[in-house]
Amino acid sequence: MSQAAEDWSYTIQPVTKDDVEQIIVLLKKTFYVDEPLNEAVELWNENQPCEELDEYCVSSLLKGYSFKAVDKQGNIVGALISGVGNISEDTVEAALKEAEQCKNPKFQRILYILAKREEGAKLWEKFPQEKELVEVKVAATDPKWRRRGIMNKLVAETEKLLRERKIRVLRLDTSSAYSAMSAERMGFTCVYRARYRDLKKDDQPLVLPKEPHVEDCVYIKELFD
Template identity: 65%
Template sequence: MPPNGDKTYTIHPVVKEDVDSVMDLLKRTFYIHEPLNEAVELWSENSPCAELDEYCSHALLEGLSFKAVDPEGNIVGVTISGVCSLKEEEANNLVSHAKACKNPKFQKILYILAAREEGTKLWERYPSEQKLVEVKVAATDPNWTRLGIMNKLVQETEKATKQLGIRILRLDTSSAYSAKSAERQGFTCIYSVPYTEIKKDGVPLIVPKPPHVDDRVYIKLLS
């Protein structure tokens, strides 16, 4: 019998025709429930965030994003991934981007992303590697949780990463639940810092609600 009675799904690459449906799913899930977004009340129907739209959509069609689709063709889960350079300049670019950001809420998030880069120093950890693939956004329809959707989406991302000849898959987690999922899938935590310690001008940038108390970066080395 299919999981949860009749909730079957299939995994496919995201294509151009999916963009609107993917963004709709994100606005019902990631935009409002991701711990950092939720903590700063980044987005609402009456208060959109163009910077968040750009962050979620810019890597959507690189060929590394995957969707879970129900029998009626509805997208019930998605991961958005992209290729990133392993260079110190990327961390500097994030700081510059944060300083230039006109949205004060999204600016705080960008500073946290910059702190991740400085904290991990991946260019020093993996000096022989030039690129990695990063899972940037992940979301599941609330009615389709606990069916292994995210595991399957990440597995497809791993396959696609290997096909590109890239050895490093990265998954950042602001959520305690995502962190547990990453560990179950064989990722190794290389950066973990309490949100209360990620500060600017002596003040914590964002402190999400428990149990989301640590900002983490996970890496999986692919053979």
């Protein structure tokens, strides 16, 4: 069958415990290697596992806020992993502690950037009436299925669930220039932006991804008044 004649239809479904292995396989050929921070520090390859990255991806997978895109053959061709987070000044100290205690020097550099996000975004000041939000932690689409609207539909399904559960704030952090453009197209607003060359420890940039990925951003969408 030619590619033009292939069936590109898919459905969006909640993630279940039976999906974990297949989603990790998807992430290892997408997010693990092409997310700009992971790529810049050469965090993972088949001969160099990273337990910390595995834990980061899996920790929110079964919390009830993650969705998958499934093709007609039952293959998972996209995934959006989200989890509940606090809106509190305490998140800065917690993120710094996690970075300091990380034993993987490559992943530790990334965690320090995540801590600087918390400190710079100051979401507790922007949303003083809110105690929690849902954060998109990992997004992945099978390379053959890109540019078919999968991520838009995964985000839309997440937004629908949050409205049903009366959670007003959806957070999407972007290390990729392309993800930032996608976030803006989906109606997110940037509340934090920092150039990677300015995110330093011991007077040296923590991570310098390849251009055009020069900025680290936090995007927010408020789902209702």
